[in-house]
Amino acid sequence: MTRPEISANRLMARIKRLGEVGALSGGGVCRLALTDEDKQGRDLLVSWMQELGLKVSIDVIGNIWGTREAEQGGPPIMMGSHIDTVATGGLYDGAAGVLVGLEVIDALNAAGIKTVRPVAVAAFTNEEGARFAPDMMGSGVHQGALDLDMMLATVATDGDAVFGEELNRIGYAGPVPAASMTPAAYLELHVEQGPVLEQERIQIGAVTGVQGISWTEYVIEGQSNHAGTTPMSMRHDAGAVAAEIAVEARRIAVDFGPPQVSTVGVFEVSPGLVNVVPQFARITVDLRNTDDTLLIKAEQQLMARAKAAADAEGCTLKTRSLARFAPVAFDETLVAKVEAAAAARQLSVRRMPSGAGHDAQMFAPNCPSAMVFVPSEAGLSHNINEHTEEADLVAGANVLLDVILDLAGESK
Amino acid sequence: MTRPEISANRLMARIKRLGEVGALSGGGVCRLALTDEDKQGRDLLVSWMQELGLKVSIDVIGNIWGTREAEQGGPPIMMGSHIDTVATGGLYDGAAGVLVGLEVIDALNAAGIKTVRPVAVAAFTNEEGARFAPDMMGSGVHQGALDLDMMLATVATDGDAVFGEELNRIGYAGPVPAASMTPAAYLELHVEQGPVLEQERIQIGAVTGVQGISWTEYVIEGQSNHAGTTPMSMRHDAGAVAAEIAVEARRIAVDFGPPQVSTVGVFEVSPGLVNVVPQFARITVDLRNTDDTLLIKAEQQLMARAKAAADAEGCTLKTRSLARFAPVAFDETLVAKVEAAAAARQLSVRRMPSGAGHDAQMFAPNCPSAMVFVPSEAGLSHNINEHTEEADLVAGANVLLDVILDLAGESK
Numbered sequence: 001m002t003r004p005e006i007s008a009n010r011l012m013a014r015i016k017r018l019g020e021v022g023a024l025s026g027g028g029v030c031r032l033a034l035t036d037e038d039k040q041g042r043d044l045l046v047s048w049m050q051e052l053g054l055k056v057s058i059d060v061i062g063n064i065w066g067t068r069e070a071e072q073g074g075p076p077i078m079m080g081s082h083i084d085t086v087a088t089g090g091l092y093d094g095a096a097g098v099l100v101g102l103e104v105i106d107a108l109n110a111a112g113i114k115t116v117r118p119v120a121v122a123a124f125t126n127e128e129g130a131r132f133a134p135d136m137m138g139s140g141v142h143q144g145a146l147d148l149d150m151m152l153a154t155v156a157t158d159g160d161a162v163f164g165e166e167l168n169r170i171g172y173a174g175p176v177p178a179a180s181m182t183p184a185a186y187l188e189l190h191v192e193q194g195p196v197l198e199q200e201r202i203q204i205g206a207v208t209g210v211q212g213i214s215w216t217e218y219v220i221e222g223q224s225n226h227a228g229t230t231p232m233s234m235r236h237d238a239g240a241v242a243a244e245i246a247v248e249a250r251r252i253a254v255d256f257g258p259p260q261v262s263t264v265g266v267f268e269v270s271p272g273l274v275n276v277v278p279q280f281a282r283i284t285v286d287l288r289n290t291d292d293t294l295l296i297k298a299e300q301q302l303m304a305r306a307k308a309a310a311d312a313e314g315c316t317l318k319t320r321s322l323a324r325f326a327p328v329a330f331d332e333t334l335v336a337k338v339e340a341a342a343a344a345r346q347l348s349v350r351r352m353p354s355g356a357g358h359d360a361q362m363f364a365p366n367c368p369s370a371m372v373f374v375p376s377e378a379g380l381s382h383n384i385n386e387h388t389e390e391a392d393l394v395a396g397a398n399v400l401l402d403v404i405l406d407l408a409g410e411s412k
Numbered sequence: 413m414t415r416p417e418i419s420a421n422r423l424m425a426r427i428k429r430l431g432e433v434g435a436l437s438g439g440g441v442c443r444l445a446l447t448d449e450d451k452q453g454r455d456l457l458v459s460w461m462q463e464l465g466l467k468v469s470i471d472v473i474g475n476i477w478g479t480r481e482a483e484q485g486g487p488p489i490m491m492g493s494h495i496d497t498v499a500t501g502g503l504y505d506g507a508a509g510v511l512v513g514l515e516v517i518d519a520l521n522a523a524g525i526k527t528v529r530p531v532a533v534a535a536f537t538n539e540e541g542a543r544f545a546p547d548m549m550g551s552g553v554h555q556g557a558l559d560l561d562m563m564l565a566t567v568a569t570d571g572d573a574v575f576g577e578e579l580n581r582i583g584y585a586g587p588v589p590a591a592s593m594t595p596a597a598y599l600e601l602h603v604e605q606g607p608v609l610e611q612e613r614i615q616i617g618a619v620t621g622v623q624g625i626s627w628t629e630y631v632i633e634g635q636s637n638h639a640g641t642t643p644m645s646m647r648h649d650a651g652a653v654a655a656e657i658a659v660e661a662r663r664i665a666v667d668f669g670p671p672q673v674s675t676v677g678v679f680e681v682s683p684g685l686v687n688v689v690p691q692f693a694r695i696t697v698d699l700r701n702t703d704d705t706l707l708i709k710a711e712q713q714l715m716a717r718a719k720a721a722a723d724a725e726g727c728t729l730k731t732r733s734l735a736r737f738a739p740v741a742f743d744e745t746l747v748a749k750v751e752a753a754a755a756a757r758q759l760s761v762r763r764m765p766s767g768a769g770h771d772a773q774m775f776a777p778n779c780p781s782a783m784v785f786v787p788s789e790a791g792l793s794h795n796i797n798e799h800t801e802e803a804d805l806v807a808g809a810n811v812l813l814d815v816i817l818d819l820a821g822e823s824k
Contacts, residue, residue, distance in 0.1 A: 192641060193638055193640075193641045194637075194638055194640075194641025194642050194643075195637070195641075195642060195646050196641075196643060196646070199646060211640055213640070215686055215687075224795075225606075225607070225791060226605050226606055226767060226768060226791070226793045226794070227673065227675035227677060227698045227700070227767075228605075228606075228623055228625065228673065228698075228700050228766075228767025228768045228769075229604060229605045229606025229607075229608075229766070229767035229768055229791065229793065230606050230607060230673070230767070230791060231606075231607075231608060231670055231671075231673065232662075232665050232666055232670070232672075232673055232674070233670075234607050234608070234611060234791070237662075237675070239658070239676055239677070239679055240658065240659075240662050240676065242655075242679075243654075243655045243658035243659050243662075243676065243679070244659055246651070246652065246655035247652075247655050247656055247659050250644070250649075250652050250655075253644050254644055258643055258644070258645075259643075260644075261639065261640065261642070261643065261644055262644070263639035263649070263686075263687065263688075263689055264651055264652065264655065264681075264690075265639060265651070265681070265683075265684065265685050265686045265687060265688050265689070265690060266681070266684050266685070266686060267651055267654075267655070267679055267680070267681045267684075267690075267693075268679070268680075268684075269676075269677070269678070269679045271677075272677065272678050272679075272680075273677050273678070274627055274675075274677045274678060274696045274698055274734065275627075275675065275677060275698050276675075276677050277675055277677070278676075278677060278679075281679075284686045286639045286640075286686055286687050288639070288640050322686065354640075354641070355638060355639075355640025355641035355642070356638060356640045356641055357640075379637060379638070379641065379642060379646070381638050381641065382638075
């Protein structure tokens with residue numbers, strides 16, 4: 001038996017080839033879910049799966065997976081990610097995970113290795129949520145976390161297109177029922193989409209889980225007043241309250257320490273004139289933590305301070321939850337295997353949470369799941385200049401190969 | 413000789429009549445400078461001046477004043493304000509000062525009083541600066557603080573209209589040269605445009621001066637990053653820096669105490685998405701104080717703290733002065749006369765600075781000047797719901813009458 005090895009040439013050729021589908025003239029790609037470009041990407045993927053001898057399955061929400069059969073049968077060890085992108089996406093977000101999966105299969109084939117358990121590679125529909133909300137739709141339906149009919153009825157954010165109709169139109173409404181298969185284990189390679197690995201010069205991230213996300217909108221109403229004639233003590237300045245909440249949101253994240261993060265991404269005031277005290281302000285706060293207890297504590301502290309700030313200024317405060325996902329913890333044994341596989345290959349590795357959502361989190365409640373992160377240049381993500389070095393991708397592919405082979409077992 | 417008395421009926425009839433010119437359907441008025449509505453208001457004013465037997469003068473920038481001649485001749489004791497409004501203005505801002513001036517003349521006429529010095533009432537062009545910047549344009553040119561040709565060349569903020577052409581079009585480019593007359597004294601009644609008199613249940617404000625104004629734009633540039641994947645320590649959050657500057661601006665005003673005020677009226681972040689760390693932020697800070705030394709100190713403290721905040725976050729900070737006016741002090745003797753006249757009529761009175769700019773500040777460097785404030789309901793200003801009670805207006809008119817008579821002197 002030959003020892004299987006990742007081929008950088010094969011891997012990069014597929015990344016380059018898929019990157020041509022929906023390529024933007026200035027660089028980057030646009031393969032929004034269920035568009036013609038998504039269909040072309042899917043067709044290419046299916047043709048590659050067939051070339052590699054995989055059994056192709058397509059389910060009712062358009063998820064595609066190719067299975068490398070094994071004597072023993074049963075649920076496969078699954079690798080997966082997505083090939084849809086945001087409107088100005090890069091070549092690696094999602095595609096890297098799917099194509100590294102194909103390369104793992106190619107390497108096993110080339111080495112003539114048979115596994116005890118089947119190995120599969122999957123591309124899940126509409127992970128980005130850029131054209132149809134919510135995100136992680138395909139993996140969510142696949143693992144029973146989202147309702148199929150509700151998802152099929154979703155209307156596009158950019159017009160009147162209905163998800164189910166678009167899925168039919170591109171020919172990817174498949175026969176496999178929703179929530180009908182749980183893999184034996186799930187592994188996903190993904191670009192970090194953040195700066196940590198690059199800044200710390202580490203090649204592999206052994207992802208311990210996905211941060212819980214809490215999005216809250218704070219709307220403050222006060223009173224519009226003349227900036228010159230209204231003493232500070234007689235003001236009801238909605239903008240001042242919003243600024244205080246923003247500063248407090250940051251203070252909480254700094255006080256809690258990593259992995260707590262906090263972001264005020266939206267900050268609007270009205271009427272928005274130099275010499276008028278703002279009557280209205282709207283901000284959003286994005287809080288994330290891997291520990292739900294801490295995340296709840298951060299939410300509660302900020303809410304209390306926001307109320308105090310609004311009360312002190314004689315303003316009203318209304319808050320609205322825009323999104324709330326509890327943190328997801330990956331399987332400790334699997335995370336340790338990723339770490340060990342990296343170390344065995346002399347690759348630098350660190351444990352880290354994922355700050356962004358991924359398909360893997362839909363599998364985590366149902367089967368042992370984990371992720372492998374590779375560095376993102378300058379942390380750029382959802383950007384046409386998103387980039388990951390070839391050497392880093394190959395390193396990640398080798399780690400994935402080793403863990404998959406360990407989990408699937410070699411037939412002697 | 414009859415003792416002169418203000419007639420509430422005459423005064424309110426003129427206020428109501430002028431309020432019909434440019435009346436908005438939902439209440440309030442729009443008489444932007446040099447529009448057809450401004451012309452109609454001017455025509456009405458001139459006809460009233462003529463009815464009252466005043467000698468009407470119009471200067472090169474369209475200022476109108478009517479002079480009640482006196483045996484002695486020489487420069488008049490002048491009352492004045494403006495009749496232009498913002499786009500959604502009220503009936504009193506500016507108009508009250510001009511029409512109370514006319515009523516003072518009417519009362520002198522009705523009582524058959526002759527004065528030693530002439531008395532004049534003026535309406536200055538484009539005090540608001542809403543259609544053509546800067547504000548206080550007419551009084552500025554009248555008193556030599558602004559250059560006539562530069563003002564005539566000003567282009568409207570709402571299109572291509574040129575100030576000088578518009579002035580000709582409405583027929584109010586008069587023959588009197590700029591900066592050709594300095595009154596013996598200048599008195600202006602104006603609505604407070606703030607909440608202080610109403611909240612303290614005081615009828616008359618004896619205005620001590622106009623606050624110095626400092627407008628600064630703060631532009632912060634950082635780096636756009638993913639709100640989930642970027643640890644707090646690796647961020648360059650332009651929005652967070654802006655929020656800190658806003659909080660510091662407020663802190664400085666509270667620490668300094670009255671009359672220091674500070675307003676962040678504009679707060680913009682970009683890209684303005686819930687889950688993206690802002691790359692860009694722009695805020696404006698409006699600082700005002702009656703003491704220029706304190707105003708400079710406030711400016712410097714805020715600038716230092718803003719720089720420190722930007723440096724700490726690894727962001728760049730660019731600042732730009734949008735406007736800077738030094739404080740203006742009114743004539744102590746005249747302020748005391750206003751106070752004494754109010755007290756003599758059993759009216760409650762307090763000294764106070766003006767937080768807004770007024771035509772009177774253009775006269776203050778050249779002749780004894782002062783102002784009389786009357787209460788603004790709820791402090792509303794530049795608002796169609798702006799209102800001052802009839803009793804308060806009449807009280808202010810009586811104070812103005814008494815001081816004018818004192819200054820002009822009765823002919824025995």
